[in-house]
Amino acid sequence: MNNHYQLVIIGGGPAGLAAAATASAQGISCALLDEQPEPGGQIYRSIESVPDQRAQKLGSEYLRGKKLAAAFRECDAEYYPETRVWSLNKELEIGIIRNDEASMITADQIIIANGAMERPVPFPGWTKPGVMQAGAGQILFKTAGVVPDNGVVLAGSGPLLLLLAWQYLHAGVEVKALLDVTPLSNHLSAMPKFPRAILAHHYLTKGIGYQIELKRAGIPMLFGVSDLRAEGDEQLQTVCFKHSGKQKTIESELLLTHFGVIPHTWLSQAAGCKHKWDNSQQCWRPEHDEWGNTNIPGIMVAGDGAGINGGRSAEHAGRLAGFESLFALGLLTQEERDKLAAKDIKWKRDERHIRPFLEAYFQIPKSLLATTDNDTVICRCEEVTAGQIREAVQHGHDNSNQVKFFTRCGMGPCQGRQCSNAVAHIVADESGEAVADMGHFRGRPPVSPLTLGQLAALDKEESV
Amino acid sequence: MTTDVLIIGGGLMGSSTALQLAMRGYQCTIIEKASPGRHSSGVSAGGLRQLNRDPAEIPLTVESAKMWRDIESLLDSDCDARFPGQLRVAENKADMEKLEQRAALVRSLGYHHEEIIDKKELYQLVPALGPGCVGGLICREDGYGRPYHTVTAFRRKAESLGVKYQTGTEVYSIRKDGDDWQLRTSQGMFSSSILVNCAGAWANQVSTMLDEPVPLTPKALALMVTERLPHFVDPVMGAASRKLSFKQMQNGSLIIGGALIAKLDFEKEKTEIDWLQMAKSANTVVSFFPQLKDVRIVRAWGGIESFMPDNIPVLSASQTYSNAYHAFGFSAHGFQLSPVVGKVMSELIIDGKSSIPLDSFHISRFNK
Amino acid sequence: MFKQLPANQTETINIILNGQSLQVTKGISVAAVALSQNLGFTRTTPVSASKRAPFCMMGVCYDCLMVINGRANQRACSTMVQEGMRIETQQGVGPAMEGRKE
Numbered sequence: 001m002n003n004h005y006q007l008v009i010i011g012g013g014p015a016g017l018a019a020a021a022t023a024s025a026q027g028i029s030c031a032l033l034d035e036q037p038e039p040g041g042q043i044y045r046s047i048e049s050v051p052d053q054r055a056q057k058l059g060s061e062y063l064r065g066k067k068l069a070a071a072f073r074e075c076d077a078e079y080y081p082e083t084r085v086w087s088l089n090k091e092l093e094i095g096i097i098r099n100d101e102a103s104m105i106t107a108d109q110i111i112i113a114n115g116a117m118e119r120p121v122p123f124p125g126w127t128k129p130g131v132m133q134a135g136a137g138q139i140l141f142k143t144a145g146v147v148p149d150n151g152v153v154l155a156g157s158g159p160l161l162l163l164l165a166w167q168y169l170h171a172g173v174e175v176k177a178l179l180d181v182t183p184l185s186n187h188l189s190a191m192p193k194f195p196r197a198i199l200a201h202h203y204l205t206k207g208i209g210y211q212i213e214l215k216r217a218g219i220p221m222l223f224g225v226s227d228l229r230a231e232g233d234e235q236l237q238t239v240c241f242k243h244s245g246k247q248k249t250i251e252s253e254l255l256l257t258h259f260g261v262i263p264h265t266w267l268s269q270a271a272g273c274k275h276k277w278d279n280s281q282q283c284w285r286p287e288h289d290e291w292g293n294t295n296i297p298g299i300m301v302a303g304d305g306a307g308i309n310g311g312r313s314a315e316h317a318g319r320l321a322g323f324e325s326l327f328a329l330g331l332l333t334q335e336e337r338d339k340l341a342a343k344d345i346k347w348k349r350d351e352r353h354i355r356p357f358l359e360a361y362f363q364i365p366k367s368l369l370a371t372t373d374n375d376t377v378i379c380r381c382e383e384v385t386a387g388q389i390r391e392a393v394q395h396g397h398d399n400s401n402q403v404k405f406f407t408r409c410g411m412g413p414c415q416g417r418q419c420s421n422a423v424a425h426i427v428a429d430e431s432g433e434a435v436a437d438m439g440h441f442r443g444r445p446p447v448s449p450l451t452l453g454q455l456a457a458l459d460k461e462e463s464v
Numbered sequence: 465m466t467t468d469v470l471i472i473g474g475g476l477m478g479s480s481t482a483l484q485l486a487m488r489g490y491q492c493t494i495i496e497k498a499s500p501g502r503h504s505s506g507v508s509a510g511g512l513r514q515l516n517r518d519p520a521e522i523p524l525t526v527e528s529a530k531m532w533r534d535i536e537s538l539l540d541s542d543c544d545a546r547f548p549g550q551l552r553v554a555e556n557k558a559d560m561e562k563l564e565q566r567a568a569l570v571r572s573l574g575y576h577h578e579e580i581i582d583k584k585e586l587y588q589l590v591p592a593l594g595p596g597c598v599g600g601l602i603c604r605e606d607g608y609g610r611p612y613h614t615v616t617a618f619r620r621k622a623e624s625l626g627v628k629y630q631t632g633t634e635v636y637s638i639r640k641d642g643d644d645w646q647l648r649t650s651q652g653m654f655s656s657s658i659l660v661n662c663a664g665a666w667a668n669q670v671s672t673m674l675d676e677p678v679p680l681t682p683k684a685l686a687l688m689v690t691e692r693l694p695h696f697v698d699p700v701m702g703a704a705s706r707k708l709s710f711k712q713m714q715n716g717s718l719i720i721g722g723a724l725i726a727k728l729d730f731e732k733e734k735t736e737i738d739w740l741q742m743a744k745s746a747n748t749v750v751s752f753f754p755q756l757k758d759v760r761i762v763r764a765w766g767g768i769e770s771f772m773p774d775n776i777p778v779l780s781a782s783q784t785y786s787n788a789y790h791a792f793g794f795s796a797h798g799f800q801l802s803p804v805v806g807k808v809m810s811e812l813i814i815d816g817k818s819s820i821p822l823d824s825f826h827i828s829r830f831n832k
Numbered sequence: 833m834f835k836q837l838p839a840n841q842t843e844t845i846n847i848i849l850n851g852q853s854l855q856v857t858k859g860i861s862v863a864a865v866a867l868s869q870n871l872g873f874t875r876t877t878p879v880s881a882s883k884r885a886p887f888c889m890m891g892v893c894y895d896c897l898m899v900i901n902g903r904a905n906q907r908a909c910s911t912m913v914q915e916g917m918r919i920e921t922q923q924g925v926g927p928a929m930e931g932r933k934e
């Protein structure tokens with residue numbers, strides 16, 4: 001590995017792979033750093049090693065990743081799997097860990113393409129063994145062929161829930177029920193955005209197709225579910241909820257939940273990029289222009305790590321960031337860049353047609369985002385409850401960071417990844433302020449595990 | 465609005481001063497440009513240290529230590545303060561000589577809080593310490609507290625006595641109008657009879673408005689915190705001749721400091737970690753405690769501190785105006801002094817003199 | 833809770849899970865092994881000793897922390913099984929630190 005590259009791409013999902021294939025075509029020194037052992041990110045996880053039998057059950061969108069990964073393997077970018085990034089600054093110095101060793105490299109241009117994560121939505125009992133995120137179920141399936149053996153309840157709101165139910169159906173897994181917590185009122189509020197969504201009708205027809213198959217298979221699908229609770233002594237035994245005005249229960253040892261996805265912003269925050277609250281996507285995301293440039297010269301963002309637009313859009317965003325890098329490096333003129341990027345600009349815009357509708361339709365209700373159940377654990381790491389957070393606000397700690405300092409919310413191993421959004425919503429709710437004004441936890445490096453020993457070795461390296 | 469005292473800065477020093485003044489019946493308003501404890505006070509490593517202070521600070525620190533031991537009666541909160549002691553470890557004979565000289569100096573001033581310990585006692589106190597150390601200097605009553613909790617405790621007690629916190633309020637200009645101070649701020653005009661400058665790293669902005677600029681340098685100090693660990697060390701650890709400072713907090717995580725500098729853009733209030741500096745610190749920790757090499761650092765941050773060239777604060781009345789006072793420049797070791805600073809400043813303001821001599825801290829030492 | 837679907841031609845390796853020798857598929861994560869072996873939980877929390885199991889499977893929740901080859905706080909979902917690997921459920925903050933004994 002070199003100490004310096006003209007372009008370093010962080011993340012091996014569709015945005016990173018597309019950026020690498022695009023930019024390296026012009027012969028620049030380019031490295032893609034991937035924490036996973038093979039390309040694909042989360043959406044196309046294990047796409048190269050997955051056995052055909054399993055791949056078929058995962059659906060056609062998943063298989064798209066094969067082509068992307070192959071194109072990446074053929075390009076001239078250097079691939080560094082099992083390589084984690086723990087720091088990035090405005091001097092474009094990157095702290096990496098590879099083979100248990102820490103080092104620092106630099107680049108002229110950096111593309112952060114580290115994708116999204118499940119929106120963590122606390123509800124009573126969500127920390128019990130037996131409750132997992134829906135994406136976790138997909139990862140177990142993709143990477144290890146591991147599936148539920150005693151049935152599963154799926155709950156939440158969002159297209160991924162439907163997809164997973166379909167994948168499980170084809171894998172012979174018993175889906176006991178699909179509990180959709182999307183408020184029925186969302187159907188109404190999303191209607192004005194529907195006409196534009198028809199322009200991306202392949203999404204809609206796909207979703208409807210899944211629903212029809214699931215219904216035919218006899219899987220109970222309940223809509224307008226609320227008051228979701230995971231009950232059990234030390235692990236999940238019963239899923240409780242409200243539906244059609246009645247309290248209902250389903251015995252299950254496994255509950256997978258999904259409430260949409262949000263950008264994983266810890267690296268872009270630690271690097272000092274400006275972020276803003278996106279009211280429609282209900283998340284914090286890095287501010288960037290249409291090419292992916294952030295407020296820090298040399299640092300770009302692409303893909304779902306920049307804002308949620310899905311896998312296909314991430315490819316286009318990756319290519320745009322690739323072209324922009326070449327322009328920034330002086331290998332393309334502005335005209336050349338614009339010409340080469342024209343199609344991707346158009347296709348990326350087309351991918352946006354479905355988003356306002358999806359975002360409105362799958363808006364997570366405030367009752368879930370800012371739970372009033374005071375016993376619900378919000379910070380999983382430090383076990384801080386909603387009640388403790390509300391109490392902190394009452395004592396005058398009226399923004400996210402103050403609540404963090406006082407309660408230790410967000411100070412555990414995950415550094416706020418699972419609780420940051422919920423804290424912002426609860427603090428906003430309790431103080432009567434806007435979520436956008438609550439601030440996000442100040443992201444700081446190292447954003448990936450770095451030990452004292454690994455850090456100490458950096459010093460020895462320099463003094464040798 | 466008009467009040468008795470306007471205090472610029474809502475950190476520990478401003479809050480402590482306001483509290484003591486309020487306890488003696490004065491109405492105070494704190495003008496805070498962000499939120500209480502946003503800067504130095506909130507990002508402190510939390511050390512409650514008398515050990516190894518500049519001799520000028522010794523009377524203050526000893527008095528403050530007494531106040532800390534009874535902090536609950538002052539603040540209605542124990543601030544989760546613990547007192548397992550603080551050590552400077554000697555690695556060799558030269559270190560021991562250095563520490564012995566220090567102990568002698570402190571004794572010569574009439575104080576006994578710093579003691580030499582031998583190798584046997586060192587390893588009894590810190591069995592987890594790696595081999596090769598020969599002794600140390602200890603202050604048995606030292607320890608650590610929780611900075612943000614302390615800020616909160618001061619604030620809540622002060623508020624309960626009528627102190628008003630005007631947050632998100634920046635001072636634009638200061639004018640004396642007859643006997644009154646007139647402050648023009650981002651939230652309108654404020655006036656008072658007495659003005660106190662507790663503006664931390666921005667204190668020179670304020671003292672310049674009072675025509676007495678000082679050579680204050682804002683610097684960012686870097687700290688690291690680890691994941692929670694099983695309890696393995698009691699006292700706060702320092703070293704005689706290497707930059708080492710760490711403590712194991714109540715919840716088991718380690719806070720590692722050691723006077724390391726982070727990069728600072730003061731205008732933008734942005735700090736940036738210098739990893740090669742941090743690597744040196746990590747190296748020092750691991751060389752004293754090899755079993756810590758696999759411990760994960762969960763976070764590193766820089767906190768803005770105000771440094772004076774002689775590394776001791778300014779605690780005095782203004783040279784240029786009557787009814788104006790200064791308490792700033794704690795050079796990264798103010799946390800432990802916060803209770804006593806409020807006390808001596810309130811005495812200075814109300815009685816005209818403090819119970820502890822403050823001559824060494826006068827602002828005039830920069831403007832002779 | 834979970835099972836592993838049979839697949840053709842999978843290479844296996846040996847690991848030790850909570851003292852028990854096992855043959856597992858090469859190249860899968862420790863978390864996948866723990867879940868398909870129905871351990872039930874992979875750690876207890878430092879704050880309240882509550883039982884936890886893997887939650888996100890993508891390295892962002894840090895709930896799947898286990899003691900791997902004697903090192904505490906390792907993310908089981910981000911660690912691939914290796915020949916001879918020792919894996920243990922983590923209790924709280926993990927095993928006591930070594931200290932010099934007089």
